[in-house]
Amino acid sequence: MKLASLKSGRDGQLIVVSKDLGRAVSAAKVATTLQQALDDWHNIEAALCSLYEQLNKGVLTESFAFNPSQCAAPLPRAYHWVDGSAYVSHVELVRKARGAELPESFWHDPLVYMGASDAFIGPCDDIEVACEEWGIDFEAEVVVVTDDVPAGTSREAAKGHIKLLGLVNDVSLRNLIAGELAKQFGFYQSKPWTSFSPVLVTPDELGEAWDGCKLSLPLRATLNGRLIGAPNAGVDMTFDFPTLIEHCAKTRSLMTGTVIGSGTVSNVGSKEGSCCLAELRCLETIAQGKPSTPFMSFGDRIEIEMLDAAGESIFGKIDQRVVQSIL
Amino acid sequence: MKLASLKSGRDGQLIVVSKDLGRAVSAAKVATTLQQALDDWHNIEAALCSLYEQLNKGVLTESFAFNPSQCAAPLPRAYHWVDGSAYVSHVELVRKARGAELPESFWHDPLVYMGASDAFIGPCDDIEVACEEWGIDFEAEVVVVTDDVPAGTSREAAKGHIKLLGLVNDVSLRNLIAGELAKQFGFYQSKPWTSFSPVLVTPDELGEAWDGCKLSLPLRATLNGRLIGAPNAGVDMTFDFPTLIEHCAKTRSLMTGTVIGSGTVSNVGSKEGSCCLAELRCLETIAQGKPSTPFMSFGDRIEIEMLDAAGESIFGKIDQRVVQSIL
Numbered sequence A, B: 001m002k003l004a005s006l007k008s009g010r011d012g013q014l015i016v017v018s019k020d021l022g023r024a025v026s027a028a029k030v031a032t033t034l035q036q037a038l039d040d041w042h043n044i045e046a047a048l049c050s051l052y053e054q055l056n057k058g059v060l061t062e063s064f065a066f067n068p069s070q071c072a073a074p075l076p077r078a079y080h081w082v083d084g085s086a087y088v089s090h091v092e093l094v095r096k097a098r099g100a101e102l103p104e105s106f107w108h109d110p111l112v113y114m115g116a117s118d119a120f121i122g123p124c125d126d127i128e129v130a131c132e133e134w135g136i137d138f139e140a141e142v143v144v145v146t147d148d149v150p151a152g153t154s155r156e157a158a159k160g161h162i163k164l165l166g167l168v169n170d171v172s173l174r175n176l177i178a179g180e181l182a183k184q185f186g187f188y189q190s191k192p193w194t195s196f197s198p199v200l201v202t203p204d205e206l207g208e209a210w211d212g213c214k215l216s217l218p219l220r221a222t223l224n225g226r227l228i229g230a231p232n233a234g235v236d237m238t239f240d241f242p243t244l245i246e247h248c249a250k251t252r253s254l255m256t257g258t259v260i261g262s263g264t265v266s267n268v269g270s271k272e273g274s275c276c277l278a279e280l281r282c283l284e285t286i287a288q289g290k291p292s293t294p295f296m297s298f299g300d301r302i303e304i305e306m307l308d309a310a311g312e313s314i315f316g317k318i319d320q321r322v323v324q325s326i327l
Helices: A032-038 A041-057 A088-097 A155-161 A174-182 A203-209 A241-248 A279-288 B035-037 B041-057 B088-097 B155-161 B174-182 B202-209 B241-248 B278-288
Strands: A002-006 A012-016 A023-026 A081-083 A112-114 A128-129 A142-144 A162-170 A195-198 A219-222 A227-228 A259-261 A299-307 A318-324 B002-006 B011-018 B023-026 B081-083 B112-116 B127-129 B142-145 B162-170 B195-198 B219-223 B226-229 B259-261 B301-304 B319-325
Touching: A012 A032, A012 A041, A032 A041, A032 B041, A081 A241, A088 A279, A112 A227, A112 A241, A112 B112, A142 A219, A142 A241, A155 A162, A155 A241, A162 A203, A162 A241, A162 A299, A162 A318, A174 B002, A195 A318, A241 A259, B002 B035, B011 B035, B011 B041, B023 B041, B023 B219, B035 B041, B081 B241, B088 B278, B112 B241, B127 B174, B155 B162, B155 B241, B162 B202, B162 B241, B162 B301, B162 B319, B195 B319, B226 B278, B241 B259
Parallel strands: A081 A259, A128 A318, B081 B259, B127 B319
Antiparallel strands: A002 A012, A012 A023, A081 A112, A142 A162, A142 A259, A162 A195, A219 A227, A219 A299, A299 A318, B002 B011, B011 B023, B081 B112, B142 B162, B142 B259, B162 B195, B219 B226, B219 B301, B301 B319
């Protein structure tokens, strides 16, 4: 099943989207918003699936053409957004570029931070930033959305709590990060916006690419028409999603609709390229002593997408431009 | 005006509470939940105020006795919870106790972290923690709730965005904090629960104690019947609420219902005592070489309250026990 939210009010209007992303139908008779569906997922999922089956069969006369540019984030606002840094070799590379050692514990103890979830932005929304000097970067990631996860949930039990998957662009202001991390309280100003793929999908949509823990397909990030990278999200993921969930639920429960991110997808050696400019700039620094690729400028276009084995888009495309916000 | 939420579903049921906290009335004909009211605050506030006036006059036959133990947090789940550390002398003291210097920038650059907002707990709810060894502590704080705050809002303009004030107990697991802060990504497992005062109030309820920036009254924290402290929340607050809002809105907008906390209230010298055990233990460490007050144990009772100049409770009392969660 594939789900999206049309722009409408603060929480969007839930729609069911066909497998080929061509058609959509309102889910209003089942649930008005995705959060509402998640709040009662075990009762609502079957009715949404039924709509999805009918939509794919082409028997719904009320269906309409699916247009990602009319979409908000599937969850336009959420109650919990925790982003991991699950590809530890990426963290190691970033540290190497600045001559710092990676603590050994980073390979065993997941790194996560709490992100801003009150205003997720849509797949085609502009990325509004006031200053280019803040060092604007994209981060292409995979996310999962959970139902209610009790405190103390084990990794094994966590697998059953993954209800939806999607892609995000976790916009980062690189030149604000160092100062914030030095204060040890985590990211705040340096992580302004997170945009989502047009649709979230249930795990059964992913076939063999999803083993319940990792999504083993390339994640494509394209800047101004140039492919920056397409690393495989199932490769070199030090902490898989159930492990991240277990970590997040260690001392408290997670409420339904919690969004958990993988962090920038990255493969050791970066042979297939990178899912953020920071990694590319680190590679350049290690090779040439300094970075040659600049961060993003106003007007730049970033596209993020994942194709299945047949070359079809699974989640639709994140396709955004960076624009200067007017303060 | 004073607002609370009775326990009901995931978002509670909005009620208006009388000035003396004695009576309440359902707000259902105006807004079902507090988030719903905040989503359209400029249209809804007047109708809620009207109910409040009638309730205080005693003319509402449908009113009922207000019982804080039936309350959820006023916002049982929120989209954005950012907690400051606005009393910098507290941070300085904590560092002094472990022999560390406070960076000079901490006096000019606000310290904030993103907290878990998907499950705020009620004023009389148990604090469920799995292990006493995690070092269970309370933190008594003042919070404000904003409406929509545009990116780049100035400190001066921020004042007008403060719609509600309240108290919180930001439960902290002290023995998990050092490890998390060392990773620089902020608190996660170490900040499991935040509980709220029974009611939130509009700024006009606070009279001269509220100057639009700081709330100048003692915040009382009582552990097992012993007053741990009653520092004045308007004294030694390095970053007032409009300054915190300006900081938080520097790179993005904040959506209505954003909760912004002061951090543990603390006065230089701690003559009126402390609003968390960590501060008390730091004072003991500086004076005696080691702390003598233990962190909280299962069964401990924590009460947090603020009284007005006439000795009346403004927000009602946070009154909780620590219990062992069953995993």
